[in-house]
Amino acid sequence: MEASPESDRRFRLTLQYDGHAFRGWQVQPGERTVQQVVEAALGRLMDRETTVVAAGRTDRGVHATGQVVSTLASSRWTAQALERALNAVLPDDVRVAAADEVPLDFHARYDALARGYEYRVGTEPAAWSPFIRRWCWPLAAALAPDALTAAARRFSGTHSFRAFAKAGQPERGEHCTVVRAEWREWHGRGHVFHVVANRFLHHMVRYMVGTMVDVARGRRPLDDVAALLAGSGGLETSPPAPPEGLFLTRVYYTHNEWEAEERIDEVLPG
Numbered sequence: 656m657e658a659s660p661e662s663d664r665r666f667r668l669t670l671q672y673d674g675h676a677f678r679g680w681q682v683q684p685g686e687r688t689v690q691q692v693v694e695a696a697l698g699r700l701m702d703r704e705t706t707v708v709a710a711g712r713t714d715r716g717v718h719a720t721g722q723v724v725s726t727l728a729s730s731r732w733t734a735q736a737l738e739r740a741l742n743a744v745l746p747d748d749v750r751v752a753a754a755d756e757v758p759l760d761f762h763a764r765y766d767a768l769a770r771g772y773e774y775r776v777g778t779e780p781a782a783w784s785p786f787i788r789r790w791c792w793p794l795a796a797a798l799a800p801d802a803l804t805a806a807a808r809r810f811s812g813t814h815s816f817r818a819f820a821k822a823g824q825p826e827r828g829e830h831c832t833v834v835r836a837e838w839r840e841w842h843g844r845g846h847v848f849h850v851v852a853n854r855f856l857h858h859m860v861r862y863m864v865g866t867m868v869d870v871a872r873g874r875r876p877l878d879d880v881a882a883l884l885a886g887s888g889g890l891e892t893s894p895p896a897p898p899e900g901l902f903l904t905r906v907y908y909t910h911n912e913w914e915a916e917e918r919i920d921e922v923l924p925g
Contacts, residue, residue, distance in 0.1 A: 663727045665761055666737055668693075668707070669753040670722040674898065675789065676748055680712040680722075689713070689722075689749060696744045697726060700737075710763045710906040711770055714858065716898030718790065721752075721771070723906040725763040763906070769834060770855065771905035774848040774864045774896060775841060782844040791845070792864075792900040798846060798871035803838040806867040807848065809880040810836040818883040818892055819863050820856035831855065838867075851907075861895035869893040 670693070678686040682694070690707065697705040707724040728737060738754035745751070775791035776798065777783065783793050810833045817829040835851040848864055866883070869875045875893065882890055 662730045663759075664730055664732065665725055665727055665757050665759045666732075666734055667755045667757045667761060667763065668724050668726065668738075668741070668751050670724060671720050671750045671752050672718060672722070673748040673790075674713060674716045674718040677715065679715045679717070680709060689719075692746055692749060693724065693741075696741055697728070699744055700740050701728060708763045710767045711855070711903060713901075713903055714898055717901045717903070718899075719903040721905040722903050723763050723767070725757065725761055766908055767906050768910070769851050769853050769907040770903065771835075771849070771851040771907070772855070772860045773850075773902050773904050774860060775900045775902075776845045776848070776864070776868065776896075777841070778845040779843055782841075787844065789899060790902075792897050794845070794868070796872055798868060799873070800838065800840075800846070800871075802871040802873075802877065803846060803848075803867055805877055806870045806880050807836040807838055807850075809877075809884065810850070810863060814884040815886060816856050816859050816884070818886065818890075819859050819866070821858040821862075821895075829856065831859070836863075851905075858895050860901060861898065862892045864896040864900075865893040868896065 670689070672689050676687065677689050680689045682688055682690045690709065693707055694705055697707065705726060705728075707726040710723040713719055713722070734754040734756050738751045741751045777788065777791040777793045778796065778798055782788060782791055813830055813832040815829045816831050820829070831852050831854050833850060833852045835849065837849050839847045839849060841847045848867070850860060850863070866875070866880065870877050870880065879890060883892060
């Protein structure tokens with residue numbers, strides 16, 4: 656945690672963004688990223704270089720309705736004023752949904768207990784509308800709901816997700832604890848996968864979805880999911896689902912937040 660002047664306050668910002676025009680969350684030289692535009696907006700307001708710490712990094716093309724970041728601001732700022740001012744200077748594809756003052760030792764990443772993602776798969780013609788298809792996987796194929804449900808159940812619990820990751824995290828290991836994994840109907844447009852875990856590996860949700868979709872299309876057996884989690888040799892996941900269907904929807908900091916979970920369809924188009 657960086658040192659801060661006594662006059663500074665720490666704020667927690669809940670961000671929403673459309674990932675289409677970003678090269679992901681993390682700052683990259685010469686690239687437009689979410690972190691870059693948020694820090695630029697804060698620096699403009701604070702008249703000094705300002706950094707943010709995010710609960711997690713989203714990849715290129717991935718969206719968020721509940722990304723959380725922590726940052727310092729001078730004591731003249733209130734949470735309400737900071738939210739209003741940031742939304743006045745941020746680009747149209749990023750919005751501060753909420754701002755709260757938090758203790759100075761709050762850390763958006765390390766204090767998080769779990770994170771929630773949702774992935775939308777459009778299997779009905781309504782999902783292919785130009786106003787919807789940009790934020791889902793517009794798959795022109797029927798999926799067997801029972802197969803989706805059965806595959807999702809295999810992920811619950813603590814497993815090695817190395818097979819479902821583009822890259823591992825040697826310093827933190829490959830095991831993740833999935834506390835919720837379920838498919839829901841998407842209002843006649845298709846299916847939405849909802850997953851909550853203590854941590855996620857790189858591209859993990861997209862590999863999970865890609866593999867489950869193949870199971871639900873009859874392209875591979877259901878037993879492959881358990882075999883992949885067990886690290887069976889010679890078996891690979893299906894290709895990852897495309898990024899435009901994936902949303903970081905929630906970061907959990909207290910156990911009480913499980914009872915106040917928001918649904919993605921309350922904030923997304925369509």
